[in-house]
Amino acid sequence: MINSIIESVSIALNAEFGDAYKVYAENNKQGFQEPCFFIQCINPTHDLFLGLVDSQRKRYFRQNQFCIQYFPQDELQPRNEIHSVCERLEFCLEWITNDGDLVRGTQMHYEIVDDVLSFFVNYDLFIHVLTDKTATEEIELNQSVESEDV
Numbered sequence: 331m332i333n334s335i336i337e338s339v340s341i342a343l344n345a346e347f348g349d350a351y352k353v354y355a356e357n358n359k360q361g362f363q364e365p366c367f368f369i370q371c372i373n374p375t376h377d378l379f380l381g382l383v384d385s386q387r388k389r390y391f392r393q394n395q396f397c398i399q400y401f402p403q404d405e406l407q408p409r410n411e412i413h414s415v416c417e418r419l420e421f422c423l424e425w426i427t428n429d430g431d432l433v434r435g436t437q438m439h440y441e442i443v444d445d446v447l448s449f450f451v452n453y454d455l456f457i458h459v460l461t462d463k464t465a466t467e468e469i470e471l472n473q474s475v476e477s478e479d480v
Contacts, residue, residue, distance in 0.1 A: 332371045335394060335433070335453050338426040339369050343398075346422035365403040365411075372397045379456065387458045394454065395437075398423070400447035408445040416440055419449050426453070 340353045352366040362368065373395040378388060398419065402411040423435045435451040442448075 331392065331457070332374060332394060335396070335426070335428055336369050336371070338428040338433070339396065339398065339423065342422050342426050343367055343369075346418055362401050364401045366401050368399040368401070370397055370399075371395070386461055388461050390457050390459060392455055392457060393452060395450060395452050398449045398451070400449065402445065402447075409442065412442055412445070412447045415447065416449065423449075423451050428453070 336355050340355065343351065343353050347367075350365070352363050354362060354366060354368045355370070357368075371394055373393075375393045377391050377393075379391045400412060400415050400419075402408040402415070404411045419440075420438055423438070425432050425434055427433075433453050433455060435453055437452045438450065440447055440449040
């Protein structure tokens with residue numbers, strides 16, 4: 331699931347910024363070719379949501395927080411470049427297509443540290459999982475109470 335969201339984010343970034351901006355999902359030991367994006371899921375959660383969808387499926391709520399880092403090309407005015415990229419990210423990552431479904435990005439915010447942008451967005455969704463329903467046997471119980479005559 332996380333890998334497919336990373337792929338969807340990568341597609342959205344490429345559609346907005348084009349091929350001039352590299353998109354990485356793994357650390358590159360030889361360094362990044364700037365300008366570029368680095369996508370990572372930083373804090374996923376997976377919680378059982380109360381109530382079954384039906385008798386054979388459980389519903390889980392997944393919160394997937396992503397950090398998309400941007401490494402600017404402009405060494406003289408990197409913050410100017412970063413701020414213009416932020417505005418574009420807010421719109422291009424609001425909706426992504428994941429496995430044919432639209433998923434909305436929420437809780438967007440960003441910070442700039444050492445002239446590198448860290449843009450945070452959540453892609454939270456419900457998933458349904460088939461349960462292994464074990465067959466139960468019927469048990470017949472005969473119970474009687476004997477009383478003592480006093």
